[in-house]
Amino acid sequence: MEIIIQPTPEAGSIVAAQIIAKLVRRKPDCVLGLATGSTPLGTYRELIRMHREDGLDFANVTTFNLDEYVGLPLEHPQSYRAFMAENFFRQVNANARRTHIPDGLARDVPAECARYEAAIVAAGGIDLQLLGIGTDGHIGFNEPSSSLASRTRIKTLTERTRADNARFFHGDLAQVPFHCITMGVGTIMASREVLMLAFGANKADAVAAAVEGPITAMNPASVLQMHPVAKCVVDGAAAAKLARRDYYHWVFAHKPDWQKISA
Ligand code: PGA
Helix, strand or coil: CEEEEECCHHHHHHHHHHHHHHHHHHCCCCEEEECCCCCCHHHHHHHHHHHHHHCCCCCCCEEEECEEECCCCCCCCCCHHHHHHHHCHHHCCCCHHHEECCCCCCCCHHHHHHHHHHHHHHCCCCCEEEECCCCCCCECCECCCCCCCCCCEEEECCHHHHHHHHHHHCCCHHHCCCEEEECCHHHHHCCCEEEEEECCHHHHHHHHHHHHCCCECCEHHHHHHHCCCEEEEEECCCCCCCCCHHHHHHHHHCCCHHHCCCC
16 A cells, blocks of 8 residues: 655645546546545545636546445435535536436345446446545445455444444434445455545544554455555544554655656
8 A cells, every 4th residue: 555644634635636636637537436524525625626727627527436324315415415416516517427326215225236336337447436434444334344345235334433423413323324335345446546535633543453454354444455556645643653654754755756646
């Protein structure tokens, strides 16, 4: 895994947006895997700025989101469909027909999961998957003990994840759904490139375990050690428990010119 440590979440978000923008410019019809939560918001803001000021064009980009709550009405402000519309899709020239999010209201959940997997394959597979990491090491909503080969399916959220996400529901835990549809760890691993973001001291343990710990279903993000092209962008606080921080800084400072990240 390539670990990119930036001083602040803002700086990390700019690096992440530059990595995504570079792909969109090189391959205007690329397939992006997208994420929700607090962490990617700065990246979306920077991509929106690039769209407005530099003409970064999303018209031909196809997107697949990682997950969706089961049972929340589409118009609920915390459905991931609503989150993505507000924080990204509506603010760039995304083509609605090319934006995909699992249908958390599907009557037949297993059929919806199979349909989602098939849609990813039909689009040619995901070129780059953006990820956050949960305080418990989850990616998407693949909670600890998720099969590392899993595909899109229903999951039951842990109490910790429900409590972490209660802040989006006015702190009212009772409103946080118990179930979600999430891409599996195997679905994420099938993407051609993975870009995981983690900001803040509350992510430091999960990041250290994912990057430097053993590969284990108890920290699903740790399987990214097996991905051929995985980058992890962290701020100083989220990097604080990485034993080899100095080495990661060294590597980033000595990248050959052709590998340097800029939009
Ligand atoms: P967060 O969530 O970005 O809101 O911290 C990350 C995650 O749960 O994957």
